[in-house]
Amino acid sequence: MTGTTARDAxxxxxxxxxxxxxxxxxxxxxxxxxxxxxxxxxxxxxxxLAAVRALIGDLIERGIRPGDVxxxxxxxxxxxxxxxxxxxxxxxTILPLPMRLGQREVASALERSGAVLVVVDDGATGSVVxxxxxxxxxxxxxxxxxxxxxxxxxxxxxxxxxxxxxxxxQIALTSGTTGLPKLASLSARLKQLTFEGFTARLxxxxxxxxxxxxxxxxGAGEMCLYALRAGAALVMSHDVRxxxxxxxxxxxxxxxxxxxxVPTMISRLLHAGRLxxxxxxxxxxxxxxxxxxxxxxxxxxxxxxxxxxxxxxGAMDVGQLAVPSPGDPPAKRWTTVGRPHEAAEWLIxxxxxxxxxxxxxxxxxxxxxxxxxxxxxETSGPYADDGWAHFGDLGFVDEDGFLHITGRLKDTIxxxxxxINPLEVEQLLRQHPAVRDVCLIGRPDPDLGERPVxxxxxxxxxxxxxxxxxxxxxxxxxxxYKWPEALVTLESLPTGSTxxxxxxxxHQLLSAPTVKGHTDDPH
Numbered sequence: 128m129t130g131t132t133a134r135d136a137x138x139x140x141x142x143x144x145x146x147x148x149x150x151x152x153x154x155x156x157x158x159x160x161x162x163x164x165x166x167x168x169x170x171x172x173x174x175x176l177a178a179v180r181a182l183i184g185d186l187i188e189r190g191i192r193p194g195d196v197x198x199x200x201x202x203x204x205x206x207x208x209x210x211x212x213x214x215x216x217x218x219x220t221i222l223p224l225p226m227r228l229g230q231r232e233v234a235s236a237l238e239r240s241g242a243v244l245v246v247v248d249d250g251a252t253g254s255v256v257x258x259x260x261x262x263x264x265x266x267x268x269x270x271x272x273x274x275x276x277x278x279x280x281x282x283x284x285x286x287x288x289x290x291x292x293x294x295x296x297q298i299a300l301t302s303g304t305t306g307l308p309k310l311a312s313l314s315a316r317l318k319q320l321t322f323e324g325f326t327a328r329l330x331x332x333x334x335x336x337x338x339x340x341x342x343x344x345x346g347a348g349e350m351c352l353y354a355l356r357a358g359a360a361l362v363m364s365h366d367v368r369x370x371x372x373x374x375x376x377x378x379x380x381x382x383x384x385x386x387x388x389v390p391t392m393i394s395r396l397l398h399a400g401r402l403x404x405x406x407x408x409x410x411x412x413x414x415x416x417x418x419x420x421x422x423x424x425x426x427x428x429x430x431x432x433x434x435x436x437x438x439x440x441g442a443m444d445v446g447q448l449a450v451p452s453p454g455d456p457p458a459k460r461w462t463t464v465g466r467p468h469e470a471a472e473w474l475i476x477x478x479x480x481x482x483x484x485x486x487x488x489x490x491x492x493x494x495x496x497x498x499x500x501x502x503x504x505e506t507s508g509p510y511a512d513d514g515w516a517h518f519g520d521l522g523f524v525d526e527d528g529f530l531h532i533t534g535r536l537k538d539t540i541x542x543x544x545x546x547i548n549p550l551e552v553e554q555l556l557r558q559h560p561a562v563r564d565v566c567l568i569g570r571p572d573p574d575l576g577e578r579p580v581x582x583x584x585x586x587x588x589x590x591x592x593x594x595x596x597x598x599x600x601x602x603x604x605x606x607x608y609k610w611p612e613a614l615v616t617l618e619s620l621p622t623g624s625t626x627x628x629x630x631x632x633x634h635q636l637l638s639a640p641t642v643k644g645h646t647d648d649p650h
Contacts, residue, residue, distance in 0.1 A: 141356075144290040144315035147216040149356040150176050157333060161360040164336065164381045165205040175209060180280035182213040187281060189269070191244060193218025193288060196298065198242040198266075200224035200233075200256040203343050203363045206271045210246060211352060215296040215315075217281075218288035222298040222310075223344035224256055226367050227545075230604030232300075233259040235307045237266055239504055240298050246271050252367050259604075292316035298503050300345065301444035307551060310503035311444045320496055321447050324468040325350060325439070326357040328450040329385070329414065333358035336381060336409075340364065340374055340388030346443065347416040347544065351387045359385075371399035379406030386410060386434065389417035389544025391575050394424050397431065410434040412453045416441070417544030418576050419532050425461040440464035440530060444509045445516045446497040448473060449530045463529040471497050475523060480513045486525065488533055491518045538630065540569035540577050547579055547609050552600070556581065559599050561589035566620055566628050567611060570637050581611035582633050584619055591616070 137155035142148040150172065153162070158173035170178070191197060197214050199221060201207040207223075214221040222240050224233060226248070233256050237245065245260040247253035249272040260268045281287075288294070297313040331337070331354050339361070341348030355361055362381045366373060369392055378386065393415055396402065413428060413436045420438045429436040437460035441447030451465030467473050474492040475483050483489040492515035501508040509516040519537035524530050540547040549567035556565045564584040569577030585591045593614040600610050621632040 142290050144292045144294075144319050145216075146212050146296075146318075146356065147179065147287065148290075150179060150212055153333075153355075153358050157358065160333065161336070162355065163205045163208055163361050163363060165363040166365055167380075168205075170205055175205070177280075178205075178276040179209045179213045179216070181276045181278045182209055182274055183217050183285075184278050184281040185275045186213065186217060186219070186244075187285065189244065189267075191217060191219050195219045195244070196222055196240050196242040198222040198224050198237060198240070198245040198260075200226055200228075200245065200247050200253060200344070201271055202226060202248060202252065202365055202367050203339060203348070204271075204365060205363060206274070206276070207343060208352065208355065208361060208363075209276065210271075216287055217285075218294075220295055220298055223300075223349070225300070225342055225344045226252055226256065227342075227606055227608060228256070228300075229606040229609075230255060230259045232307060232604075232606060234263070234604075236300060236310065237263050239310055241504075242266055244269065246274065290315065292319070295503070299349075299443050301442070308548075309444060309505075312499050312501055312503045312508075314499070316496055317446065317499060320468075320470045321350075322353040322356055324470060324497075325353050325447065325450055328452050328465065329412065330453060331357040331359050331385070335359035335384045335411075336362055337385040337387060338362035338364065338374070338378060338381065338383040340369060340386065340392045341417070341544065342367075347387055347389055347414075350416065350439070350447070354385070369395070371395040372401040375399055375401045375405040375407075378410060379408075382409045384409050384411045386413045386432075388413075388415060390415050390420040390424065391418075391543040393420065393428050393436075394574060397424070397428055402431070407432045407434070412437075414439060414451075418541040420461075422461040426457075429457070429461075436460060438464045440532065442518055444499065444502070445493055445518055446471070446499065448491070448493050448497070448518075455529075459527070459529050463525070463531050465530065466528045467524070467530060468497060471495050473524075474515055476515075480515075483523075486523055488521055488523045490536060491520050491522045491530070491532075492516060493518070538568070540567070540579050542569070542577050542579065542608060543575040545608055549579075552579070552581070552605070552609055552611070555600055555603050555605060556583070556596060558603075559591065559595070561585050561591040561595070564620055566630065566633060568630055568633050568637075570613065578612045579609070580613045580615065580637060582615050582617055582620060582636070584617055 137151045141152045154172040154176040162172040162175040163170040247257040249270045295312045299311040300308040337354040339348040339351035413434045415438045425436045435453035437451035440449040449465045472495045475489040498516045521534040522532045566582045570580045572578045597610045621629040
């Protein structure tokens with residue numbers, strides 16, 4: 128690859144709030160060491176830096192300027208890693224688009240973000256995003272393979288964006304409670320503090336190889352990208368859909384030392400056909416996020432993989448609150464999400480917003496520099512009137528400072544570590560002419576954590592079942608993982624004393640023999 132930078136021209140120390148400087152420092156100290164392992168192809172830190180500089184030059188020639196928003200919809204591949212550094216380096220803002228989004232979500236995100244360019248996967252997997260983006264008159268679409276990653280670098284006279292802790296470097300889709308996902312504004316300061324707390328607590332360092340099983344465009348997978356700043360290498364899986372057998376093979380082939388994903392993935396690894404013959408000798412740590420990891424699963428995987436298994440905790444719109452250490456006692460690693468960040472101020476409160484006594488259970492809240500100031504395009508952020516950002520989850524902090532998650536207040540369904548907003552699904556289903564009312568709740572599932580079930584009130588004499596529901600939602604462009612996997616028809620939805628739908632009563636109905644429906648592909 129051309130365009131490498133002379134070692135003596137690279138900084139020896141990283142500049143805070145500048146992701147590119149961390150790559151430059153790693154290229155200075157360990158130019159020929161592994162930075163990214165991608166489907167058998169290895170990128171050293173020097174080679175990755177040259178690719179990032181080339182992409183900066185290519186984007187500049189395509190008219191990208193400071194302040195522009197560039198959306199990227201790619202699987203776990205080296206090009207996404209490079210673009211995640213290149214786009215903020217030229218003063219633009221990156222908008223990662225998970226590849227499982229439906230047309231409706233993609234169109235909304237592009238319109239609200241003001242994206243001017245969308246980088247999509249070259250193959251058929253990128254067609255939904257590409258086709259949707261082409262319907263936006265102000266958006267250009269380009270396949271990732273068409274970007275020149277081998278040119279000499281930025282044009283002469285280019286000046287990189289100066290480090291600015293307040294600059295929004297990334298827009299992230301959240302799982303909001305008011306319909307379509309909100310757009311979180313992630314500043315350079317927020318990402319810097321998250322990086323420092325996350326990597327220090329996990330002990331990430333040069334020589335480690337981290338494999339994100341989750342998509343690196345969101346949530347748990349995205350957190351794994353911080354490993355690169357710490358001098359560790361990233362292992363790319365390529366697959367859009369999770370394949371436990373492929374992951375087990377990749378661990379051995381790549382020499383993975385740290386594995387990251389959501390609880391469902393870890394559970395499926397334990398039941399994979401290739402587990403018995405898998406080479407897990409290099410694996411040292413497994414981290415989980417996105418939903419509570421059942422302690423029994425954590426313990427079983429740790430014993431089978433001989434890797435310290437633990438969970439961290441946060442939410443995209445609120446921020447990352449707690450991270451464990453692989454050296455924590457096993458009982459703490461399997462039952463808690465670690466200890467709160469030093470940079471975070473946290474509170475456990477009752478329903479009235481008052482602090483609970485030490486060790487008491489209540490709603491988990493947070494404030495400080497790890498919380499975004501405002502949603503993109505809005506004047507306010509996740510803070511409530513009391514000055515705290517509320518997670519909507521219940522928990523307590525024990526006498527040793529570890530955070531325990533005991534439940535959640537929100538109605539959000541967590542399916543395989545991915546949030547489903549019931550309101551969004553309900554709003555669409557109500558548009559069907561046969562549907563009078565609907566309520567979506569989560570049914571507990573040992574594999575995915577929860578599966579969505581729709582309770583529907585239909586017009587008299589009409590026929591509306593699961594097949595009609597998923598066909599209608601698919602026609603509306605809704606992502607497949609949000610579709611109900613069972614449907615129950617009721618004469619009316621149960622309500623409580625205030626007239627609101629009694630979701631608890633619906634949960635009790637789930638054990639009735641009338642609850643039947645087709646179970647779709649869990650991916």
